[in-house]
Amino acid sequence: MHEKTNLAPVHGNYHGYYTKRPPTQDPRLSLLPSSLFKGRRVLDVGCNEGWVTCEIAQRFGAKRVVGVDIDDTLVRLAWKHRRSVWSQQGPPGSGDGQNQEEDHSYEKSRKRRRSSSPTEDDHRPQQVVADYFPASCEHMFGPLPIPDAASQEDASDIFPHNVAFRTADWVNHVIPDDAEGYDIVLVFSISKWIHLNGGDEGLLRFFRRVYQVLGPRGTFVLEPQEWDTYGKAKRMDPKLKENAKSLKLRPDDFERILQDIGFGPAQHLGKAGDGGRS
DSSP states (O other), X not given: OOOOOOOSOTTSOOTTGGGGSOSSSOHHHXXXXXXXXXXXXXXXXXXXXXXXXXXXXXXXXXXXXXEEESOHHHHHHHHXXXXXXXXXXXXXXXXXXXXXXXXXXXXXXXXXXXXTOTTGGGGOOXXXXXXXXXXXXXXXXXXXXXXXXXXXXXXXXXXXXXXXEEESOTTTOOOGGGGGOEXXXXXXXXXXXXXXHHHHHHHHHHHHHXXXXXXXXXXXXXXXXXXXXXXXXXXXXXXXXHHHTTOOOOGXXXXXXXXXHTOOOOOOOOEETTTEEO
């Protein structure tokens, strides 16, 4: 006799989530200022398979990106995706288009500064070229090994060493990375699931946790899910359906609640993807 288990993604932990979204260059990130992540510590709550997490770490110059998800299977897939993205990344100087223009601009400035700052350029991060090798290379030959960060100066701030993943119910449990705090907390498409699982108090606890781990002038990037999407979600599980009956807060209340907690006025940056807002 086997007990029936509920495999529904009751935390929004959809497997195959990114098969419905662009494989690279998530449109939600395009709504954000291009310099937002540069040199910053970032927490991606509900990272799923880590596609957005890796994109921020690789393309946006983040110092450190931590992805956390409640689903350990997804977290293991995120680590695997990190190695896959690394395997397709081109060697330094292999870019074209914008990357080549940036390299050319840098070379010109380097000549101007050579006499006054002879050692400054030695520590310049190497230009990252994403998606340089086709995915077929990895399928045919396997993923490339990730070099030891200790063998490279300042490698810990460069992809793939600047990204890590944790399995945790972050709303209710601290992870070691929290101790150092973050400059940015990113929350894409999971506010509904936190609300349905934890009720109004669980959502408030989550918002307070975000406020606590953000440093001075930190940024909370939230893509709230609209109230009319709760109906389909709560039908996934009897517990969610029961919890939904007692919900008094609505997504339209989030802005006021966040300001009551201590956040500044919200900036509305538009919509992207499947009706989401950043």
